[in-house]
Amino acid sequence: MHKITMLGTGLIGMFYTMTLHGLRSRDQVTVAYSRSEERAAKFAADWKIPRYTTSMADAINDPETDVVVIGLPNHLHEEAVTLAAKAGKAILCTKPLARSADEALRMLKVVEEAGVFAGYLEDLVYTPKTLKAIKSTQAGALGKVLWARSRETHPGPHSDWFWDKNQSGGGAIIDMGCHCIEISRNFIGKANKPLEVMCWAATQVHPIEAEDSAVGLVKYASGAVGQFEVSWTFRGGMDLRDEVSGTEGTIWLNHWLRTGFDMFTAVGEGGYVAEKAETDKGWLFPVGDENGALGYVEMFADQLNALDEGRPPMESFYDGYVVNAIMDAAYRSATSKQWEPVILEDWRGDTDTDSGPAIRDYDAQYYLIKEELMPDGRSKLILKDKQTGSVIQRVSEAG
Numbered sequence: 001m002h003k004i005t006m007l008g009t010g011l012i013g014m015f016y017t018m019t020l021h022g023l024r025s026r027d028q029v030t031v032a033y034s035r036s037e038e039r040a041a042k043f044a045a046d047w048k049i050p051r052y053t054t055s056m057a058d059a060i061n062d063p064e065t066d067v068v069v070i071g072l073p074n075h076l077h078e079e080a081v082t083l084a085a086k087a088g089k090a091i092l093c094t095k096p097l098a099r100s101a102d103e104a105l106r107m108l109k110v111v112e113e114a115g116v117f118a119g120y121l122e123d124l125v126y127t128p129k130t131l132k133a134i135k136s137t138q139a140g141a142l143g144k145v146l147w148a149r150s151r152e153t154h155p156g157p158h159s160d161w162f163w164d165k166n167q168s169g170g171g172a173i174i175d176m177g178c179h180c181i182e183i184s185r186n187f188i189g190k191a192n193k194p195l196e197v198m199c200w201a202a203t204q205v206h207p208i209e210a211e212d213s214a215v216g217l218v219k220y221a222s223g224a225v226g227q228f229e230v231s232w233t234f235r236g237g238m239d240l241r242d243e244v245s246g247t248e249g250t251i252w253l254n255h256w257l258r259t260g261f262d263m264f265t266a267v268g269e270g271g272y273v274a275e276k277a278e279t280d281k282g283w284l285f286p287v288g289d290e291n292g293a294l295g296y297v298e299m300f301a302d303q304l305n306a307l308d309e310g311r312p313p314m315e316s317f318y319d320g321y322v323v324n325a326i327m328d329a330a331y332r333s334a335t336s337k338q339w340e341p342v343i344l345e346d347w348r349g350d351t352d353t354d355s356g357p358a359i360r361d362y363d364a365q366y367y368l369i370k371e372e373l374m375p376d377g378r379s380k381l382i383l384k385d386k387q388t389g390s391v392i393q394r395v396s397e398a399g
């Protein structure tokens, strides 16, 4: 059993607490920190948390707790991590780990020097569908992964600080690109070095300094490409979709608007439908188990089991740092309009990845380009001569 300090009583603090209290029911949020006494008291009463405080330091140094969960705005993550590492507690920090790779690297060093457990709460790689898809990909079902595309779009975040670049570190890229990038890394392979990024970013709708839409391509050492698509301008709810393409297969995942639960109501029933839903009438896409569908359940199970078993979690502070380095390159590219290198002062993955194209042999003379059965029953083989480079086709008649 773990006794937990929960920093933050906003949207994510609530989802985290609901999950922790619902999941193994042996972990307990023991103290909650909020800036506002009133909010802290209400949150503690709602979730049966014995103590609350308006002092971040007191919450972290609470004598009873052994784990600190950080659910605070992005500009407070480093301060919270530094205090928690000093207190010698296990730390679980929400996404994005930091506002930049420099900040993330400092946080990584702080936890490693203190020797404390440090998990990165990247929930969207832990959805049951995603975990299964990653397993299939790792088992070779898709062959060599060539392209992993991940999208998160919705009409924009729910609190002021997200919209203020100084507190958040950026717009849709920092807020949601971090999810998409880490999803792609899990499919492409975390040991596969991200090399460079090309990114378009724009402020299309909102009166803010940061970008409210962006599309980026991340090139990896194997030749694979990770594509992220993020927006705070999308209308119609929250669109969470992933696609993975490999030499032998494809996976499509739809996490939110089409989950197999479609409902029409002319009158509505009043109240909340699903995160970022824009309407409670007409065609609705409710989600059976939000905590499960967003990955929070499997995420806390892995992170707390890792802590108990003395093993690294699936998502670590190091992963958070790599994601921040990729996002830094995306921001540079959006300005320079060029491919920008991913600067990783500390790279712990492979350094000898094979980047050659996935060419298939047909026989001693030819490579296989394509094989297809035509509508009239004939089959075609398209081949390339290894010596001369000429491309030929062989057609076999039906039957």
Ligand SMILES: NC(=O)c1ccc[n+]([C@@H]2O[C@H](COP(=O)([O-])OP(=O)(O)OC[C@H]3O[C@@H](n4cnc5c(N)ncnc54)[C@H](O)[C@@H]3O)[C@@H](O)[C@H]2O)c1
Binding pocket: 008, 009, 010, 011, 012, 013, 034, 035, 036, 071, 072, 073, 074, 076, 094, 095, 096, 121, 122, 123, 158, 159, 160, 161, 175
């Ligand atoms: N899927 C996810 O993993 C996910 C989803 C949402 C948010 N998040 C992350 O969680 C963190 C918090 O986001 P949220 O959605 O809960 O935000 P929120 O605005 O709903 O809640 C933020 C909490 O921090 C407090 N706070 C705000 N400014 C503060 C300040 N200056 N000093 C002290 N406390 C302050 C607020 O009162 C509130 O308790 C962010 O890092 C965000 O990126 C993660």
